[in-house]
Amino acid sequence: PLITLYQCLREAEKGGYGVGAFNVNNMEQIQGIMQAARQTRSPVILQASRGALKYTNLTYLKHLLQAALEENPDIPVVFHLDHGDSLETVKTAISLGFSSVMIDGSHLEFEQNVALTRSVVEYAHERGVSVEAELGTLGGIEEDVAGKVKLTDPVQAEEFVRRTGCDALAVAIGTSHGAYKFKAEPKLALDLVPEIYRRVRVPLVMHGSSSVPQELVEEVNRYGGRMAGSRGVPIESIQQAIKLGVRKINVDTDIRLAVTAAVRKVFVESPEKFDPREYLGPAREAIARVVASRMEAFGAAGHA
Ligand code: G3H
Ligand code: 13P
Ligand code: NA
Ligand code: ZN
Numbered sequence: 001p002l003i004t005l006y007q008c009l010r011e012a013e014k015g016g017y018g019v020g021a022f023n024v025n026n027m028e029q030i031q032g033i034m035q036a037a038r039q040t041r042s043p044v045i046l047q048a049s050r051g052a053l054k055y056t057n058l059t060y061l062k063h064l065l066q067a068a069l070e071e072n073p074d075i076p077v078v079f080h081l082d083h084g085d086s087l088e089t090v091k092t093a094i095s096l097g098f099s100s101v102m103i104d105g106s107h108l109e110f111e112q113n114v115a116l117t118r119s120v121v122e123y124a125h126e127r128g129v130s131v132e133a134e135l136g137t138l139g140g141i142e143e144d145v146a147g148k149v150k151l152t153d154p155v156q157a158e159e160f161v162r163r164t165g166c167d168a169l170a171v172a173i174g175t176s177h178g179a180y181k182f183k184a185e186p187k188l189a190l191d192l193v194p195e196i197y198r199r200v201r202v203p204l205v206m207h208g209s210s211s212v213p214q215e216l217v218e219e220v221n222r223y224g225g226r227m228a229g230s231r232g233v234p235i236e237s238i239q240q241a242i243k244l245g246v247r248k249i250n251v252d253t254d255i256r257l258a259v260t261a262a263v264r265k266v267f268v269e270s271p272e273k274f275d276p277r278e279y280l281g282p283a284r285e286a287i288a289r290v291v292a293s294r295m296e297a298f299g300a301a302g303h304a
Helices: 005-015 027-040 050-056 059-071 087-095 110-126 141-145 154-164 192-200 214-222 235-244 253-269 277-297
Strands: 019-023 044-048 077-084 100-103 130-135 168-171 204-206 246-251
Touching: 005 019, 005 077, 005 130, 005 168, 005 246, 019 027, 019 077, 019 277, 027 044, 027 059, 027 253, 027 277, 044 050, 044 059, 050 059, 050 077, 050 087, 059 077, 077 087, 087 100, 087 110, 100 110, 110 130, 110 154, 130 154, 154 168, 154 192, 168 192, 168 246, 192 204, 192 235, 204 235, 214 253, 235 246, 235 277, 246 253, 246 277, 253 277
Parallel strands: 019 044, 019 246, 044 077, 077 100, 100 130, 130 168, 168 204, 204 246
Antiparallel strands: none
């Protein structure tokens, strides 16, 4: 059934596990993720960015998500807006049937972030929709020294959550989006997590949580790709974060890598093939594999 983020993460808190939030843009991604949820019996968050709303032209996304729900009546699913930028975008997502939205005012001054988030919370809660907000800016800890990156301040976070009434808080602890998260060894400020959680008492969200498995990167490169120096968040760090209060783990890049590796492999190994099903099918299988392994690692498996 469709559930809210609030419901989903409350169960996760009770069970002490994390729920993967996977980005979707097309049918194969949605199907691959739902296949993994079925196989592992996991609750799941399907999230769409503004880019995804645009790419799918809204109507397709709406009906693809409905299909996922209809085909999987036993799996608890959240439809979530990822990185919403305005009340306008939030309204669009809610009109499509989303049960949760993120409003990302993390680039704004504190007071402006509070005001924007508060306005979204009022609108969403009136409609039974959950809200994730963000405080701090994503980026590597080394960049923090240069003042470009602001890790989440626990004291500010407490005031932010109290004043906005958001249901979940995305924190900046040294992760970043994409396949190149760290220059050298992965470094995260995991010590911030228990301190933030103790003060805010709402489930925490980790963006930029792809692990960028080297075997997928190697596969991409083996079949003609060119990715050098990519690095992700080690699974053990995510598991540590889950123990400390992180409940929603955002993963997009790992799915992109799985798709690209699978498609490139078919193109190189079977250059005579030209039926899209012959490469999008394997891509869908590859998505299911990486997502299922994340669901197991985050402890969500068996909780649907
Ligand atoms: O946070 C970004 C997500 O990976 C979505 O990416 O904006 O390119 O769809 P996108
Ligand atoms: P990754 O780029 O690490 O997959 O992060 C995705 C994300 O945070 C989406 O909001
Ligand atoms: Na999000
Ligand atoms: Zn993100």
